[in-house]
Amino acid sequence: MALSLRAAASLAAPPAHLRPRRRATSMVRATVSPPPALDSRRRPQNVSGEFFVDHRCIDCATCRWMAPEVFNRVDDQSAVAAQPTSGEIRTKALQALLSCPTGSIHTDKPTKDILQVQNTFPLPIDDDLPGVYLCGYHSENSYGATSYLIVHPEGNIMIDSPRYTPKLANQLEKLGGARYMFLTHIDDVADHRKWAERLKCERIIHSGDVEDITADVEWKLTGNGPWNIGTDFELIHTPGHTEGSVCLLYKPLKALFTGDHVAKSEESDDLNLFLMYSKQSVGVQLDSIRKLLDVDFEWFLPGHGYRIRYEDVYAKNSAIEALLADYTN
Ligand SMILES: [Zn+2]
CATH class of the missing domain: 3.30.70.20 (Alpha-Beta Plaits)
Structure with missing residues (x-):
């Protein structure tokens, strides 16, 4: 599967007061052992x-x-x-x-x-997302961002970086390892170098998010894209959260991996842009979410938090329009 860096032609102890008290009668002291300390x-x-x-x-x-x-x-x-x-x-x-x-x-x-539970990773997500897995083992360096693995006949793609552990590496290798590691943006790169060394995968990040820690990434996207990986994957530039934020669209499954561009609110079914974390520009991020109205997908698979599946593309667009209305009114 070839990575095209050119834009596609079409789209492309608890405190002592909490400890259980021993009863102080001499009668029970002799016969009852003290409860274990919390x-x-x-x-x-x-x-x-x-x-x-x-x-x-x-x-x-x-x-x-x-x-x-x-x-x-x-x-x-x-x-x-x-x-x-x-x-x-x-x-x-x-x-x-x-x-x-x-x-x-x-x-x-x-x-x-x-x-035994270590052997359950990576975790399949849903019967309607065949070949898409959660890697687990979230890293504190990325504030617990989610990493995904897509198993694909033309080469597997790891999305963002989990915490490096040899156990997970063994498990991923049983599924064919990864040909590419796609990094949605600079915040969620965690142990990318260790994974690249172990899996021999080629990493991809947008040049807007190249810093010292990502300087050695093999593929640096430039411009506004979109870019393609083979025929099934499109990379969509969605700046705002960071200059180099990019979403990955898995076209046959209508699944969009959004990094930190957009996610589901924990308190409701609404989408949330978490604009307090917008590092580049709130206005740019709103433009980027508007761009997703023209993209054919039903699943949001975010870098943090809950997944969402919409009934169809129209329901997805209604949710985006509601989100935009919230921020522009
Ligand atoms: Zn981020």
Whole structure:
């Protein structure tokens, strides 16, 4: 599969006061052993039980969308709202534990099951997105950004960089590794160098986001595109969040990987541009979202947070128009 750098012709301990008190009667002291001290890392906002989130959580929301049955947001950080009630949900909680960028999710005692759960990565996303996987193992360097793998007969594409771990590398190699690593923008490059060395993939980033840490990236897109990778993928320049922000469209599946250009609000089904993080220009970012009205897709697969699937392209456009109306009125 050839990467065309030219624009396509058409489109192209808890505090002491929280510790359980021992009853001070001499009668029970002799016969009842003291309760175990609570793990000092455990946020008090967690419900009691096997899983808990610690105080170092950076509120990236990864666990909340990976295992919503277990985790929620309390006081600006994640917490365990309900302990898993089935094996399937417990597996999701362990997948979230492995994906947490700060290693803030724990079980009260070591579990051997974690070894089997490591083998579940990368994770298929949906029956309607065949060959599209979540890499997991989010990196703190990218504030917990999501990395995806697309398995494709003309060469796999990794989108943004997970935390480097040899275990994940082994798992990715079982699926053919990656021919390209497409970097949506400068914030989510994490361990790109280590991955490039291990997988021998060629990295792609827009020249607007070339800094010291990305200077050695093999392919630097210039201009406004769009650019193509083979016939199935189009790269769409969507500046605003950063000058070099680019979305990847997987045309046959109508799936758009948006990096930090646009994502779903956690509180509602609405789209959100997170303009407080717009590093280049709010106006430019709004122009870039308008550009997506002309793009044929139904899935938003963001760099952070929840995925969205619209019923069809018209529903997608209604959501974008509602978003634009919110910001321009
Ligand atoms: Zn960003």
